[in-house]
Amino acid sequence: MLTLAPLIHCLYAAESLTESVAAAAFSRVGQRVLHVDRRSYYAGNWASFTFSGLLTWIQQHHVTLLIKEAQDWSSLLEEGEELIHLSHSDCASIRNLQVFCFTSEEDEEEEAPNTTEEETGGTKETGEEEEEVREEEEVREEEQTTPSAALRQSEPTKKKISYAQLLKEGRRFNIDLVSKLMYSRGSLVDLLIKSNVSRYAEFKNVTRILTYRDRQVEQVPCSRADVFASRQLSVVEKRKLMRFLTSCVEETEEQRAYNGRPYLEFLRDRQLGDNLQHFLLHSIAMVTEDTPTEEGLASTRHFLRCLGRYGNTPFLFPVYGLGEIPQCFCRMCAVFGGIYCLRHSVDGVVVDRDSNRCKAVIDSRGQRITCSHFVVEEGYVAADRKRVATPTRFLSRAVLITDGSILPSDSDQQVSMVTVPPIAAGCPAVKMVELCSSTMTCMPGTYLVHLTCQSVGSAYEDLSPVVTRMFRTPESHDQETCPSVLWCLYFNMTDGSGLEAEGHNLPSNVYVCSGPDGDLGHELAIRQAESIFQKILPEEDFCPPAPNPEDIIYDGDNTSSSAGGEEEKEENDGVAEEEKQEEEKEMLEEEKEMLEEEKEITDM
C-alpha cells in the first residue's frame, strides 16, 4: 500500500472525464493531487473494456448489490468534527442490463447452432416477471429462425463469427460505456491541443454522416465535397443546401424573427424540400422537431464550424476508444506528480462544524487523509445531499457487435455517425456510432455499434425496435441485406446532465461532478472541470501547454534544494516528502525519455 503524504491539496474520488481533466489541470500548476477510485480500472463510467472485461463488468453489476455495512470511524474524528458518509456502490448509475448473443457458441462445425443467451442478472434480481417471459419468447423465436439462418449462412463463403471467436479475439475490443464523438472545434479538442495532452493519443476522422429515413440508410452530404458527389440530391437541391449552409453561418434579422418558434418551421419556410429538411434537422443540427430556431441554428453553426478542420465530417474519434481520453489526462496529472490509487475508496468526509469545510477524508482502510479540497463524483453523494433534476434522467444505451456495415461502401473501414429520428411518435431520437476495426475497438470482420438516446422506457424498450429494423436479429423480418447482430448489450445509465451546478448540501470545499451526459460532445465535462478549477484557483491558467521535454531543467539539485529545504521545515514529514520528490523526479525523467522516443518516431 502506498503511504500517502498527509498534505494533499486536492483529492479526487472516482474518475470521470471531469475529474481527470481537473486533476491534470491542478497537477500542472503545481498542486498536490491524490486520486482514489474504488474500481479496479480507470475512468469509471467513461471506461473502455475488452470483450472479456466487459463481461466481467456485467457480472459485477449483478453482484455488487450486497452493500457493505458502513463502518464506524468516529474514533478518528476530533473535537468539532463530523463525518459525511459516502455511498459505496455506483450500481445506482447503471441499471436494466440485458445481454443477448445471436451467434453460435462454437464454430460452425457444431451441429444445431446453440442459441445461447446470457440471462440478465438485472432482470432476475429485480424479479420483473414480464421481462423474463418476453425473453423466453425470444428464445423460442430464435430457435425457430436459426435453422433457416444456418442455411443462409452456408451459401455465402463468409462464415458467421462465433461467440467463441469473439471471446478469443476479445482483447481486440475496446468497448466504451459512453458513446460520444469529439467535435473538431469542441472544447475537448481545444483543450487537448492547448495542454499538449493530445500527444498521448491518436485520433481518427469520422468518415461519414448517415441517417435512417424511409427504412433506408442514406449518406448525409454535409461538406462541399459530399454535396458535389451526392447522388441523392438534384442539382437544385445541392444549390439550396449549400446556400442554406453558407447563409446560416451569420446571424441575420430574418433568423431572429423565428426565435422561440420551432426550427422545423424555419426550415420549412426556406422551401428546401423534404430531403434537405430531414438532413438539416436530424443529421446536421441533430435536434428534434420542436427545438426552437435559435437552438437549432446554434447547433447547425457548431456543426459547420467543425467541418473541414480534420476532414469531411466534424468529428474525431480516439483510436482505442473514448476511454483513452480520461487516461491521457491522468497521465498528464501523473507526469506532474499526481498520485493514483485504484481499488481504494473514500468512506467519509470529515467536516469542521464551525467553518463547514472539509478537513480530511477517511478511506476504506481507516486512514485519515488531510486535504484542502475534495472533488467527488455524484454517485458517491447521498441523494439527500445533492440537487438533481427529478425524476432522475437516464440514458438508454445499446452496444452491438455486428458482422457488416449498415451502409457498405468501397472501403470497409468507415467510421459512421448515424442519426435515427424517432421511428414513431413518442419514441426518442437515437444517435448511433458505427466503428470499424481500424479504430482498434473491435476485431477485424466485425463492427462495433453504439446506440444512445434519452430514456423513455428501459434501454431494451427504447432501442431494440431500432436494432430490429436496422439489423438482422432473430426478431427481424425480411432484412437479408442488413448486417447481423452477433452479440448485444442493453443498459441504462444515469444522465449526468441532471446534476445541478450549485446548491448541494455539502461543505464549501467539496465539489461534485456529474457522470456522462447524453450529448454527442464533451462540453459538459470540460465546462465542469474548468469551473471547479476556477473556483479553487481563480488566478491560475487552466491547463497551460505542457513544456517540451527538452525545455525542462533537471539540474535542479543546486538551485532548488534550498527552496526544498524551506518546505521541509514547514512540513512534519520532510523525509518522506523528499523521497516522494525523488520518486516523482524519476517518473518525470522516465516520461521525458519516453517523450523523446516518441518525438524521434514522429520526426522520422
Next chain:
Amino acid sequence: FRQHGRVKIKSTAQQEEEKRKEREKKLKIYVAARDACFSKRKEGIWDDEALQLTQQLLSSNPDFATLWNYRREILMHLETVKDEDEVQKIYEAELSFLESCLKVNPKSYGSWHHRGWVSARLPRPDWARELSLCDRCLSLDDRNFHCWDYRRMVVKMSGVPVDQELGFTDRLIGSNFSNYSSWHYRSTLLPLLHPESPEPPSPCLCEEQLLKEYELVQNAFFTDPNDQSAWFYYRWLLGRGMSICNCLNVQICMKIPSVGLLLVLDGQPQRVEWRSVHPRFKHSPVWICDLPPGTISDITNEHNLTASLLCDLLTSKGRTESWCRDSATDQELFRSELSVEKTSVLQSELQSCNQLQELEPLNKWCLLTIILLMRALDPLGYEKETLAHFQTLKEVDSMRSAYYGDLCSKFMIENTILKMEYAEVRVFSISDKNLTTLCHLDQLLLVTHINLSSNQLQQLPPQFAMLQCLEVLEADNNSIENLEGVYHLPKLEEVLLKNNKISTLADLQPLASCPKLKRLDLRGNPVTQTANIESELAELLPSVTDLLL
C-alpha cells in the same frame, strides 16, 4: 527541481540563446561543406565523398541548383565505371534521398527536376512506386504543380492506361473540385478515351460522354457557383461538339501575301503590289493592290478576276474597284467559342443555367455562361436578355465592367452585321448601343455609310482603315480622341465628329490621307479652341470645303 511545486522551464531568452548558438554551429558546418564541394568540382573530382557532401547540403537546402548539377555529373561518371546492378542501387538510393528532400520542401524545383532525371536514367524503374509517391504528394496538396508535372512524365514513361488516369481525376475532383489541374487533365484525357469518331482522331467528344461531363460539371457549379474552375471546364465542354478546324480564310493569315497571292485578270496573271490597309499591319484580313495602268482599258465590259486559289473576284460593269469576300458564313465567324452540334443540347444547358440563375441571380459566372449560350443559340432573338444580363454583370462585377463593356460591344456589332447581311445593304448603323470598342471591321469592307453616333468609343483604331468603301462616317457624341484608323480611305467624303474629345491638330493628321474628304464636323471638340484653327486646318486638309467648328 521544483519551485513551489512547479516544473522549472527554460526561459524564452534561454531558449533563444540556445537556438542562436545552434544556428551558428549549423551555418559553420554548412559553409565549410559548400566550399569543399565547390573546390572538389573545380578539380573535377567525382567520388563518393562528393556525393556525401552534396547530400548533406541538399538535405537541408534542396534548392541549391549548382549542387544538383554537380551531383548529376558525379552520377553520370559513376554510370560509366559501375555495372548495371550497382547503378540501379545508386539511383535507388538517390530516389529515397530525394524523397527526404521533398519532405523538406515539397515545391522545390531542384528536387523534382532531379527526380525526373534520375527516374529516366534508372536501369529498372519502378513506376508504380513513383505513381504512388505522386498520389501521396497530391493528397497533401492537390495543387502542387511540380508534382503534376512529374506525374505526367511518369504516366507517359510507364504507359498508364488513359481510363485509369481518368479515374484518378475522378478521385481528385471528388475530394475537391476547385482544382484546375484535375479538370484540365480531364480535358486532355477525354478526347483520347471517348473521341467523337475513331478516325481521324479529333479533339471532340462523343455525345454520350459529353452529356455525362455536363452532369458532372453541373454538380460542381451548382454546389459552388463561385468556383471558377468548374465554369472554365464547362466552357471548354461547350466548345467540344463540332469540328472547329474550318480555316476558310487561309490567305488572311499569310505574312507576305505578295508572294502567295496571285491575281489573275481575264486569264492573265498580273504583277501587282499588295499592301495592307494600315502600315501597322503585317497580318491583315484585307489586302489591297492597284492594277497596273492600262490593264483594264474598257470599263464597260465584264472582267474575270481570280486572286490566288481562293477568292474569285468579279468586276461588274461600270465599276473601277473590285472587292472580294470569301463565303464563310457569319455563324462560323462569330460563334466559335461554343459549338455543340445539337442545339437541343445547348438549349437544355441554357435551361439548367437559367435554373441556377434563378437561385443565384447575382452570380457572374452563371450570367456570363448564359450570355454565351444565348449567343450560340440565337444571337438576335436573345438580344434583349443578353443586354439585360450584361447590365447585371457590370453591376455585380464592377472590377471587370470594362471587359463586359467590350464583350457586349462585340456582340452588338455582330448582331448588327447579321441584320445588315440579311438586309443586303451597305449601310452600317449602330448608334446608341454603349459601344466601347470596335471589332469585326474586316466584315464591313463593303460598307459605304457607317453610323457610330452616341456610343462610348474612345478611338477609331487602325483596323478602321479596312472600311475601304466608306463614304460617310458618322461618329457624333462619343469620346473619340484618336483617329488613327481614318487612313487612306479613298472614297471617304464626310466625317461627322460632333461632341468628341479631339484636342490637338496632330490628332486630325490621319484625315489628310483621305483624298476625297470634303465635309468635316468638329463642333464640340476641344481642338476647336486652338488658335488659328481654321487656317491650320485649311493647310492640313486642303480638300475639305465644308468645315463645321
